Amino acid sequence: MSLTQMGPVYSGRASAVRAGEVVLSLVASGLVGMRGWSGVRRLQHPYDRNLQLGLDRLAALCVRAGVGAPVGVQDLVAVWCAERPVDAWPVELDPDAQVGGERLLIGGEPSEFCLEWAVAARDVVSEVHESTLVKHVKDTACALGRPELYARWRKFVTEHAVLERGEFVAAKNAVLDVPQWATWVEESYGLVPAEAAVGGRVAVCGGCGQWIAPRADGRVRCRVWRCARRHDLPEPAWVEASGARRLEPELVRFVALPGRPELDLAQRLAARGARVVLYPKLDALDLVAVWPGGFSVGVDVKDWHSPYLLARRIKTFPVWGADDPHAYRRGFLVVPRDRLDANPRYLDILARNSAALKAQPHLKVVCDDELVGLCPDLRPAGEVVCGP
Ligand SMILES: [Zn+2]
Incomplete structure (x- = not known):
């Protein structure tokens, strides 16, 4: 079989998808980055630079697709972002990205979909959003x-x-x-x-x-x-x-809201007798829970709307020796149950798109209720602590 029959490694479609993702990430991070956000109607200069960059690239894709481009940042924000779902934009995106019906602004504010694409922009345009x-x-x-x-x-x-x-x-x-x-x-x-x-x-x-x-x-x-x-x-x-x-x-956005399901899970595990350490080793994991008798789990909680974007952010779980104070036997990636209930394809899309999950087959992806059910239920209750 010749190379041309096999097709190039990066097909035209892959680069089109990448171009689409860059546009979406730029516009999303531009919306999130607008300082003193006072709503669509009172949009003022200066715009976040990413909005202008996103607009330029989107306009180029519009020309290629033969459709009318946004006429300026105001139009991009007030019409394209606030009124049009992303699947109506002339950008090519992976079906697993599930953009159907998603808008970047809801009620004049960045939607959850928008916030996640803004975070994803870190990977795409190396824009640092971490506080x-x-x-x-x-x-x-x-x-x-x-x-x-x-x-x-x-x-x-x-x-x-x-x-x-x-x-x-x-x-x-x-x-x-x-x-x-x-x-x-x-x-x-x-x-x-x-x-x-x-x-x-x-x-x-x-x-x-x-x-x-x-x-x-x-x-x-x-x-x-x-x-x-x-x-x-x-x-x-x-x-x-x-x-x-x-x-x-x-x-x-980046600490308290994602932290809430982490703390809730920590409390539930402690109620079943575990000693739960939060964010061990400067956030190497979200928590390690150890029960009297030796049952132990290391957990990362991921509360993402989009499994497609989450798939890229799953990390390699640390391996710690048995004498380490934070040693754990089994690793779990926990997705809050309501995320799975809201999206029946969630786990499929996650598994298909995550290199980290493929590389760590021992890692189990479960919902919070499932993890709690797998753990011992002992008395007295344990505690949630911040260090060893
Ligand atoms: Zn609330």
């Missing part, structure tokens, strides 16, 4: 020889969306022997801006525990995917906004 603060805390905790402080900081910000004045002071003084701790807390929380409050108070979602920015009409309803689809979402709690601080939006 510099997260990296700073990690590096400092490492340099201090106190990796447990990194875990403790993550746990704290995940569990506290809004701090009243007194709580903020107490939080800063929680680790007196490490002066950097106060700085981390200081930089994680900003004063509540006037537009985030309704009648002088800020709303905290009864579902995800995050602060909720009111809509233009003053209504307060959490937009987080998991909350938006719940019919039994508890009423929000209200905190006096004056003097209060709220978690920085970037940390909400």
Whole structure:
């Protein structure tokens, strides 16, 4: 068989898909990166540079496809991103990417689909979205020889969306022997801006525990995917906004919201008798749970809407010797159950697109309920801790 019959390694279609993914990633990260986002109608200069780059590339694809291109950033954002599903764009994407019906903006805000493509842009256009603060805390905790402080900081910000004045002071003084701790807390929380409050108070979602920015009409309803689809979402709690601080939006997106299913799972495993260590070795895994008697699991929780994008972000699980304080016997990648329920092809797409899963056949992908069911159920209850 000749080489031409076999086809080139990178077919025309593969490069078309890559071009499509670059456009989607650029536009998504441009939307997420717009500073002082005040909604589609009040879109102002300067635009995030990625929006312009995405627009240029999208326009080129439109020309090639013989369809009208967006006439400018305003048109791209207000019409293409807010009104048109991505499958109506003239870009070629892998069917496993499941873009059908997905819009980048919903209610004037970046959708979950958009947020994930923005994160994926790190791989595609090497645009770094990871918070510099997260990296700073990690590096400092490492340099201090106190990796447990990194875990403790993550746990704290995940569990506290809004701090009243007194709580903020107490939080800063929680680790007196490490002066950097106060700085981390200081930089994680900003004063509540006037537009985030309704009648002088800020709303905290009864579902995800995050602060909720009111809509233009003053209504307060959490937009987080998991909350938006719940019919039994508890009423929000209200905190006096004056003097209060709220978690920085970037940390909400990249630390607190993903951290919530991790902490929930940790609590469930501890309730069954495990000693659960969060984020061991500066986040080498999300948790390691060990039961009296020796049963142990190492777990990464991945709360992604798109299995196609998640597939690229699965890492190699660390292998630690039996004498290591965080040694575990079995590795699990846990996807929250509601993600699987919402997408019947989820596990198939994940398995088909993840090189890391193929390279680690011993790794099991399960939903949270399945993992809990596999683990012992012993008394007394264990605990959730941040270090060995
Ligand atoms: Zn919520």
